[in-house]
Amino acid sequence: MNEEMNNGGSVEKTPFYKKNWFVILLIIFIPPAGLIMMWVNKQFGKTARIVLTIVLAIYSIIWLTTLFTPKPTQTTQPEPTTQSQAQPSANVSATAAPxxxxxxxxxxxxxxxxxxxxxxxxxxxxxxxxxxxxLTSEYGEKFSAEAAQYAVDNLDADYNYNALQKAKSYQETMAMSPEAIRDQLTSEYGEKFTQEEADYAIANLPQ
Known part of the structure; x- marks a missing residue:
């Protein structure tokens, strides 16, 4: 009971700060003060006081740790600019097209x-x-073999047409037969046309 009898037999009221409800409120809102009041006034049983003390000690440690632990600051990384993003593609283009x-x-x-x-x-x-x-003859133009080869490789000439003009000349000026003209056109001592070019010329001679 929270109320006691005095020597005269009257009931003595318990101060409010010694009542269980007040001690419980202190424990909830001001844990250190509530803990002291609980032990000084011997509120609750011994086992309950020990358990509450341990719980409040753990709670206080957690609360103090949370209170004094600095919060990490978040840093925002700047996004790459459009120019820096476009630079690699420009380098690739320069490398791909030298x-x-x-x-x-x-x-x-x-x-x-x-x-x-x-x-x-x-x-x-x-x-x-x-x-x-x-072009290479010592009795002709006397160019180097390399220069002469470059000339004939890069000359835009129609050799079928040239063979036909030669064949007409032989036919008109020397009255040669088609077979004789063919031999003259392909001879290594004559005009040196290919067999195909000579055949074209003979096939297209005027009748």
Missing amino acids: TPEPAPAVPTEYKSALKKAKSYSDTMYMSKQGLYDQ
Whole structure:
């Protein structure tokens, strides 16, 4: 009982701060003060006081740890700019499409050989082999073999047409037969046309 009898037999009221409900409120809202009052006034049984003391001690430790532990600050990483995002693709494009190297310059001798080959083809209707021999001959143009080969490889000539013009010349000026003309066109001592070019010329001679 929270109320006691005095010597005169009257009932003595218990102060409010010694009552169980007040001690419970202190324990809830002010744990240290409530704990002290519980032990000083011997509220509750001994076992209950020990259990409550342990629970409040653990609670206080957790509360103090949470209170004094600094909260981590969050840092926001800046997003990459559009320029930095576009830079790798520009580097890839530069790597994928290198600047082409300029073509090597054609030597002057090669150009001269090509001009001479064109002149012979347009006026004398020579074969490819005949042009090469004329360009490299010591009695002809005396170009180097490399210059002559460049000339005949890069000459835009219709050798079927050249063979036909030669065949007409032989037919008109020397009255040669088609077979004789064919032999003259393909002979290594004659015009040096290919067999196919000579066949084209004979097939297209005027009747």
